[in-house]
Amino acid sequence: MSQLFVPAETAALMADLAVSARRSPDAYLAAARATLNRILSRPDLLDPSRLSARNPGLSRNLLFGTGEISVWAMVWSPGTVTPVHDHHCSCCFGLLRGALRETWYRPISDTHAVPTLDAVREAGFVACMLPSGPNLHRIANDRPEEAVSIHVYGYDHRTQDTSIHRTYEVAAG
Numbered sequence: 001m002s003q004l005f006v007p008a009e010t011a012a013l014m015a016d017l018a019v020s021a022r023r024s025p026d027a028y029l030a031a032a033r034a035t036l037n038r039i040l041s042r043p044d045l046l047d048p049s050r051l052s053a054r055n056p057g058l059s060r061n062l063l064f065g066t067g068e069i070s071v072w073a074m075v076w077s078p079g080t081v082t083p084v085h086d087h088h089c090s091c092c093f094g095l096l097r098g099a100l101r102e103t104w105y106r107p108i109s110d111t112h113a114v115p116t117l118d119a120v121r122e123a124g125f126v127a128c129m130l131p132s133g134p135n136l137h138r139i140a141n142d143r144p145e146e147a148v149s150i151h152v153y154g155y156d157h158r159t160q161d162t163s164i165h166r167t168y169e170v171a172a173g
């Protein structure tokens with residue numbers, strides 16, 4: 001009987017990415033993008049038990065973590081929506097399955113923001129950004145199916161709870 005575990009190939013990919021995190025921001029983002037593309041094209045590199053929902057809404061399942069980066073599988077139940085937020089660290093993500101709506105916002109104060117762009121991210125989509133901001137966005141699963149995304153953040157999950165720097169209310173139009 002086969003056993004579920006993180007393959008050695010995945011562990012090596014993640015360890016290489018953690019080393020890349022000490023390089024220049026551009027080199028790191030290129031490495032993170034390449035790693036996400038590799039994972040999305042090879043879902044067998046992931047333990048399927050880490051790709052299922054553990055609770056309603058958003059499930060955050062840790063895949064790998066070091067002092068430099070943390071890698072998560074996020075499972076989005078239908079109807080799940082994040083607050084409008086920005087990040088205190090680099091943020092890269094790729095869609096493994098399903099689809100997510102990403103809406104971008106422009107801050108008009110420390111507490112409020114207005115929407116600027118809106119896009120549906122399908123399976124295979126990969127994006128990376130630095131906390132050079134303002135990079136405010138909101139992610140929602142407005143489809144009837146579950147969605148799974150893989151996120152690579154430039155923070156140590158053992159010392160910080162979240163990649164989110166600040167959340168915003170949507171300004172009344």
Ligand SMILES: [Fe+2]
Pocket residue numbers: 085086087091137
């Ligand atoms: Fe985010």
